[in-house]
Amino acid sequence: MVQRRRLALSGVRGHVAKGRDFTRHALLDWGWDGTDTSEDALLLVSELLTNASLHAGGCIELVVSAGEVLRIEVFDGSTALPRRHPSPQRGLPGGHGLYIVQRLSDRWGTHTHEHGKAVWAEIEASRLTSGRPTTR
DSSP: OOEEEEEEOTTOTTHHHHHHHHHHHHHHHTTOOSBHHHHHHHHHHHHHHHHHHHHSSOEEEEEEEESSEEEEEEEESOOOOOOOOSSOOTTSSSSOHHHHHHHHSSEEEEEEETTEEEEEEEEEHHHHHSSOBOOO
């Protein structure tokens, strides 16, 4: 059974922080908190929301789903597909977001819909339940 949670973000200020908090609570409820992999999931949320804000005219909605995978989807109003920066510069901001998404997720991609697109990333549930505890 897949559990799904949605957070409307259109016009919301502080959407990255709100999206991270929303996802953190979902991970806690699903028993997927407190591991390095759950921290990776929060970083994925940050990257996807930031990319939508910077490159796609803003975020419309964040959807997180739990089943055999954790699926993170960020909906925006642009049909332009994301492209990785051809040569991001080490130590300089910008151009690293999709590399981070690719590195931290098991799969990622996009799908279009009538009002724009969603960029999604997935993490296998087994990684969330067997990950190393975070050191704080």
